[in-house]
Amino acid sequence: MSIKNSKSLHEIVAENIIKKLEQGTAPWQKPWNSNIPAFELPYNAITGNRYKGINSLSLLSSDREDPRWMTFNQASTNGWKVRKGEKASMIQFVKTHELVTKRDEQGKPILDEKGKPVKAKVGLNRAIITSAWVFNAQQIDGIEPLVKPDVKQFQWDSIQRAENIIQASERT
Secondary structure, three states: OOOOOOOOOHHHHHHHHHHHOOOOOOOOOOOOOOOOOOOOOOOOOOOOOOOOOHHHHHOOOOOOOOOOOEEEHHHHHOOOOOOOOOOOEEEEEEEEEEEEEOOOOOOOOOOOOOOOOOEEEEEEEEEEEOOOEEEHHHHHHHHOOOOOOOHHHHOOOOHHHHHHHHHHHOOO
């Protein structure tokens, strides 16, 4: 039996950052010619939750233009298909609870109106760091294309804003 020698996420991210720095690129800086607005950070395409910390750095350094990420199961559940040969990116999260099936006095699972087991959230004695593998929307067939907002709508004219403040503060 062989043990797979895999690196931890922080080692992978550190090596990737060092590699990009040696190539003359600071991966946390937005290049001027980028099509990605600076505020568009990686997020889960299904839950809408933004990735934070090392996960954000890891996914940003993958050089994908689409900020949407998902697990294989999330893609499959939505009828989307991960293209053959695509490689997933590792993320990590801290698990502080688990879902367990509720049981009655006889130990039988309690079922909901659809016949599925009812789950209850139970806190863990100790937090567990868990890894998951996610794919970018660019690696998925069937997902709707990303609709990017017009960045110009978020820009504002500082002089006009100052004038508006002065006008709004005048006494009548």
